[in-house]
Every structure is written in structure tokens, then in C-alpha cells.
Amino acid sequence: MDALEARARFKELREEDGPVDPRELDEIWAALATVRPEDILGEWRGGEFRTGHPLNGTLEKAGWYGKTFAAVHDAKPLICRDATGVLYSDRELGQGEASLWTVEFRGETxxxxxxxxxxxxxxxxxxxxxxLMGIMNGKGVPAEGPFFYFFLDRVPGTPHGGPRAEEGA
Structure with missing residues (x-):
């Protein structure tokens, strides 16, 4: 699969109502270009691929909106909406926030x-x-997965290092 085919199939799969095969997502992942932390700064709206992963549906229940990368060392992984619709960084659910690094995964940085x-x-x-396409990985996850697959869309009109969500949980 080349990059053009991967992009086209990615767009089709994110519209799927039913389950998505993680092996197909892995093929798409392999064809896509890597990115640098500095290139993804800004505000992003998120969604998930329903692969049957245990986390599927969990973020939606938490009101997950997406992620904000204000700076390399100021990343907010769990931007959620409260009951009134206000965006905030859910530090409790995330047990803090995060930072961006360049890391090797599947032989690529x-x-x-x-x-x-x-x-x-x-x-x-x-x-x-x-x-962006994302794969969540963590301690205890075997090299072959299962992984949580998701996507992020840059929020239109937000500059790199876009507006920060309200603080608090």
C-alpha cells in the first residue's frame, strides 16, 4: 500500500459504522509519513476506530473532545467537555498531562x-x-497489540499552540 492508497482507505475507515480490522489500520500506519513534535502543535479534535479494543467507547463516555499541544512540554491529552459544553483538561482521568517526544515505534521515529x-x-x-493517525501504546502491551487506534483533526482557525482549554477537572 502506498501513501495515496493509505490516505484514501483511512478516510473510508473512519466513516465506518461497524468494526474496523486493526490489521488494516496497521497497513495504513506503515504507509504514512512520520511527524515531528514541533509540527503538530495546536488544538486537535479526536475520534476513535472501533476495533474491539477494551478502551473503545470509554473516551466518548468521558466527554473526550481531543488533544491540545500548546508546546512540546505542554500537552493536554484529554480535552473533554463538561455538562455545560465547556472544554477542560481532564487531569484526573489522565493522571496529569503530557509532553511530546520523538520516539521509535515499529522501527520509525x-x-x-x-x-x-x-x-x-x-x-x-x-x-x-x-x-493525524494515532496508536496508543503502553506498559504491558505486547509488540503485536492490541492497540487503541484513533485520529485527530486540526481544529480550523487555531494556530500552532492554539487556545488552551480551561484549567481544572
């Missing part, structure tokens, strides 16, 4: 979000100028 309070890594690759 790419931007990776390292959580402050959990042994969790979110690896990112570029689908296009406004879309």
Missing part, C-alpha cells in the same frame, strides 16, 4: 505523546496537512 502519570504513549503519523 515519530512524534509521540508521553503521559505524565500513566505508562502510556500515543504515537502519531501524518495522514494529510490537517489529520
Amino acid at each position: 515519530t512524534a509521540t505523546m508521553v503521559y505524565d502519570g500513566r505508562p502510556v504513549l500515543d504515537h502519531f503519523k501524518q495522514v494529510d496537512d490537517t489529520t
Whole structure:
């Protein structure tokens, strides 16, 4: 699969109502370009691929909106909406916040979000100028997974290091 095919299939799969095969997501991942932490700064709206992973649906229940990368050492992994619709960084759920690093995953170095309070890594690759594919990895997850697959769309009109969510939980 080349990069053009990967992008086209990625767009089809993110619209799927039913389950998505993680092996197909792995093929797409392998064809996409890596990114640098500095290139993904800004505000991002998130969604997940339903692969049957135990985390599927959990973030939606928490009101997950997406992620904000204000700076390399100021990443907010769990931007959520409260009952009134206000965005905030859910530090309790994330056990802190995070930072961006360049980490090797599957033989490539790419931007990776390292959580402050959990042994969790979110690896990112570029689908296009406004879309990232993510794979959540962590301590205790075997090399073959199962992984949690997700995507992020850059929020239109937000500059790199975009507006910060309200503080608190």
C-alpha cells in the first residue's frame, strides 16, 4: 500500500459504522509519513476506530473532545467537555498531562505523546496537512497489540499552540 492508497482507505475507515480490522489500520500506519513534535502543535479534535479494543467507547463516555499541544512540554491529552459544553483538561482521568517526544515505534521515529502519570504513549503519523493517525501504546502491551487506534483533526482557525482549554477537572 502506498501513501495515496493509505490516505484514501483511512478516510473510508473512519466513516465506518461497524468494526474496523486493526490489521488494516496497521497497513495504513506503515504507509504514512512520520511527524515531528514541533509540527503538530495546536488544538486537535479526536475520534476513535472501533476495533474491539477494551478502551473503545470509554473516551466518548468521558466527554473526550481531543488533544491540545500548546508546546512540546505542554500537552493536554484529554480535552473533554463538561455538562455545560465547556472544554477542560481532564487531569484526573489522565493522571496529569503530557509532553511530546520523538520516539521509535515499529522501527520509525515519530512524534509521540508521553503521559505524565500513566505508562502510556500515543504515537502519531501524518495522514494529510490537517489529520493525524494515532496508536496508543503502553506498559504491558505486547509488540503485536492490541492497540487503541484513533485520529485527530486540526481544529480550523487555531494556530500552532492554539487556545488552551480551561484549567481544572
